[in-house]
Amino acid sequence: MNWWDTDATHDPARQSWVESANGHGQFPIQNLPFGVFSPPGEEPRIGVAIGDAILDLAACARLGLLPPESAEACGKQVLNALMGLDTASRVALRRIISHMLSEEGFRRALDAAVHDAAACTLHLPARVGDYTDFYVGIHHANNIGRQFRPDNPLLPNYKHVPIGYHGRASSIRPSGVPVVRPRGQRKPPEADTPLFGPTTRLDYELELGVWIGAGNALGTPIPIAEAGSHVAGFCLLNDWSARDVQAWEYQPLGPFLAKNFHSTISPWVVTPEALAPFRIGQPPRPEGDPHPLPHLWDEADQAHGALALTLEVWLTTARMREDGLSPQRLSTGPATNMYWTVGQMVAHHASNGCNLNPGDLLGTGTISAPTPDGYGSLMELSSGGKAPLALPGGETRTFLEDGDEVIFTATASAPGRVSIGFGACRASVVPAP
Structure with a gap:
């Protein structure tokens, strides 16, 4: 089957x-x-x-x-x-x-x-041995890249290989566990030397989580044609980010303390079998884009490797709740805004012989649309803090404040099929100790 x-x-x-x-x-x-x-x-x-x-x-x-x-x-x-x-x-x-x-x-x-x-x-549904976060949301990569490299937002390797980094498994928590505002070292533009204290640019990242099923022995790659059978399920993932800490620390080795303090997942594991009616073809690559190398290309994966999911981000503030106001939807968009399939992520991860194990978790990276109504982070929605978002009751946000609660939802739909959901992925921000 x-x-x-x-x-x-x-x-x-x-x-x-x-x-x-x-x-x-x-x-x-x-x-x-x-x-x-x-x-x-x-x-x-x-x-x-x-x-x-x-x-x-x-x-x-x-x-x-x-x-x-x-x-x-x-x-x-x-x-x-x-x-x-x-x-x-x-x-x-x-x-x-x-x-x-x-x-x-x-x-x-x-x-x-x-x-x-x-x-x-x-x-937490599984004992997470390892957690890897990818960067396959191409519109997010473009949106963030333009803020730093307006003429060349994507780095040369992006369309040749699924980019990722190893995250921290110990700080993954199920939906509902509060996020403690992290402290970190940051260097504001106006400061001569770095500061240490609570992040002032706390952000969310809308992602899908991918649970690994049957793994592979160390030294034995997973062929792309078999990668789908190594996936045990899916969830929603909020990979919280301290953007000011990230800007200071990420060169030359990439994400570290700005990302490892908390990641929230929806606690239900939606199986590949449940999502079978919602399998669709991966969107074709734009003309002129490089064709992936053979170890990352499989026709069946291209034909069935994407998911007909609608992803949504909602925000409610402490004041909104006090005033009885409903959460505000910040964005909505399809999961097809991924440049690489889940199968390509799995095959790439194991291509050098890295052993994956049951219960390992992969994140897709932020999934954004090409337009603001589908942006998957405040870094994009506020243009890096330059354009505050208007909220009900007269509040505004560039980044998250204490008391804010972020809620992710996902719905799988297809003609003639019963729609299914993932349950909520939600967490509130509490002050730094």
């Missing part, structure tokens, strides 16, 4: 006996994302989001309802073992979960295994 094939689990007519799932904007039965949750006062365990509820897969395993090849993995407290299953095993597990949640005969047996999601705590 190809990772873009559909089956009965995607049937738009399929309904669930979990009534809140039917017509749910995020987690209908056609989605079934994995996560780690804990009911009140209980230990974390693996579950599946279904409407406004969570199905306890550990309980399903104890009842003998899951396939043998996945039952043990579903009994863990993190998703790493489940992510490491082969595609056939993941497909078989998805089919039995969909069957159990759609057949009325399972309602009584699973009654105690279905929990109210609002009463549960969501945790």
